[in-house]
Amino acid sequence: MDLAVIWFAAIAVLWIGYFVLEGFDFGVGILLPFLGRTNTDRRVMINAIGPVWDGNEVWVLTAGGAMFAAFPAWYASLFSGFYLPLLVVLLALIARGVAFEYRGKVDDERWRARWDQAIFWGSALPALLWGVAFANIVRGVPMDADHIVTAGLLDLLNPYALLGGLTTLSLFTLHGAMFLSLKTGGEVRAQARRAVPAIALVAVPAASGFLLWTQVSYGTTWTLPLAAVAATALIAAVVLSLRGREGWSFTATATTIATATVVLFGSLFPNVLPSTTNPLYSLTVENASSADYTLTVMTWVAVIFLPLVLAYQSWSYWVFRKRITREHIEPTPAYTAHSGTA
Template sequence: MALADIWFLLIAVLWTGYFVLEGFDFGVGVLLPVVGRTETDRRVAINTIGPVWDGNEVWLLVAGGATFAAFPEWYASLFSGFYLALLLILVALIVRGVAFEFRGKIDSVRWRRNWDVAIVVSSGLPALLWGVAFANIVHGVPLDAEHEFTGSLLTLLNPYALLGGLATLALFTFHGAMFLALKTTGEVRQLARAAVAYAGTAAVAIGGPFLGWTLLDKGVVWTAVPAAIAAAGLLAGLVLTLRGRDGWAFVSTAVAIVGVTATLFGSLYPYVLPSTTDPAFGLTTVNAASTPYTLAIMTWVAVIMTPVVLAYQAWTFWVFRRRIGRADIPPATGLPAAPQITPGTTTR
């Protein structure tokens, strides 16, 4: 296997990790008004992801950096053609991080309500747009002989891409509901478990047709396997939640996200960005890749640094592994001194 093919696989793994980890972050944000009937309950929900959300975004940075270094032609065409959509995602991620940090700075109902709205919107928008973006990548976009995007924003808003966006939004919301059910106690957990049924039904109803359309459109036979695994993961998550097996239910939705991502990248290969203008204009792992020397250096860096990053993130999840509830949330006052942090809680 050539180094370019190996890096295509590694980039697929990085995006898979990002969608699995940041996916439940997005889901928690979308569900904030559903599970947070009171200020304390909203703080419980936010604190479930407080210690990990920024670490989860590292996967996005690494995936983007790896794409730039390993496939510069892919990066250039992608970011020029998808500029507005990616800009909206970037702005949403910035607003989301600011909202997490600022919502508790002033003891005002209106202040917190406005930031809560920002959290919901800035969580739902990327969840939707990532699906739109990757659906377009898999389906193909108009590229000319110079590998430059010749379409417009409306080109990206085609039925297949919009269905992909709704599928990822529903899937991440389902994943987030599972995470809340796993990580909380009391009323927040009960409301999260109730949300699982609705979000899971939506994920199955939208995700199934999207995967089926992908299989029919691309015709890559072996991708039926990860697509079937994704469908099984979604159904298993619903059943396991009803049986009170929150941990295994969360694993099931994670497996579903892995299956969906594998289906998309498997349907894409050997292209990295197909052209709907002329297949000969499409970008592949061969004509979009960096030099073998660059890929070799990147491989050594990845071999050394990846275990370190994985170990650190695993340690973070282990430290903050226990469930949290209302008793773990300190009372909200104007600008309090930082309370004592215990594993599983944050100061937000």
């Protein structure tokens, strides 16, 4: 098989990993001011993702690096045309990472409240903007014969893209609530379970509508069953959560996110960035890829190192698999040396 096609599929897998894993991180951050009634409860929520959030972000770094190496023309056009929203995502991720480390440094309510706001916005903005960005990638953008994106900010804020942003925002929030109900105990777990129906009132119609729009306008024959699986899994996740099947409900939202991402990449292929100016100006898997030698070297590197990365991340999830409760939190908000705790 063509190495360019293989690397297109590999990049899709990297984005699936990022959205599934970082998705619940974003969801926890979005829910922080709503479910964390006390500082102890907020610390329970933050400590639930503390050991894994930074490892989850490695997926987007790897995806960006793979795009740069395998499809440099795609990377260049995408990151120049989407410069402003991607800059906002970057700044939000930086602020969120700093907030995780610094909120517990000072025993002061106002200090912690500021960093909690940074965690919220640092989670909500990327959750929204990733959906806007990927919807525009599938829809296509104004691009000339030199593959220079000529779209302005208002061009990116079209109805389809805004629905995509609402879908990822609400879906990641629901995914985060499922994770908290699975990973925490006590009051935080109870509040997370109570929040699921309210979040689902937005997530289910938004995701279903976005999947339907994607399938009708850009989908292919083989993406249709995947879109149906994504919508069905989302409904099943809500039902399972209401029945107290927390592990299965989390698995179901993860399935929705994964299959929906496959639908987006499947609808995009063989393009990597369609041009709405003229289809002949579109970037495709073939005309945007690196040379075969580069792709061959990348393949061998991935074959050697990817299993090691997956083994390490799986091990970290296994080590920190137990529920977090108020009993695990110190009575005073003292700073601990472990990364991600607060």
